[in-house]
Amino acid sequence: MSTAGPASWVELAKRAADGLEVVLLWNRSDNRVKVAVSDERLCHHLDFEVARADALSSFYHAFAHAAARLAPGSPGAAIAARPIPKGDRR
Numbered sequence: 001m002s003t004a005g006p007a008s009w010v011e012l013a014k015r016a017a018d019g020l021e022v023v024l025l026w027n028r029s030d031n032r033v034k035v036a037v038s039d040e041r042l043c044h045h046l047d048f049e050v051a052r053a054d055a056l057s058s059f060y061h062a063f064a065h066a067a068a069r070l071a072p073g074s075p076g077a078a079i080a081a082r083p084i085p086k087g088d089r090r
Helices: 052-060 062-069 077-081
Strands: 009-017 020-027 032-039 044-050
Touching: 009 052, 020 052, 032 052, 032 062, 044 052, 044 062, 052 062
Parallel strands: none
Antiparallel strands: 009 020, 020 032, 032 044
């Protein structure tokens, strides 16, 4: 198990438009890749790990890749279906 902290993530690419920011990040210590999406207008943030081979596609098509992970029957669907308690919303 890695004890890598936030400083281990390196920004590989970033794009922003109309209040949305998409960042492609690489974890130097355990060679993982993730995409982070922030919506300043709604104060929402989403990040998800992707296979290294899918990194660039996930960066350019972040919402499509995120939706595929949350499709019914996918491992992320059960997590996404749970309601967020009102006090936990940011």
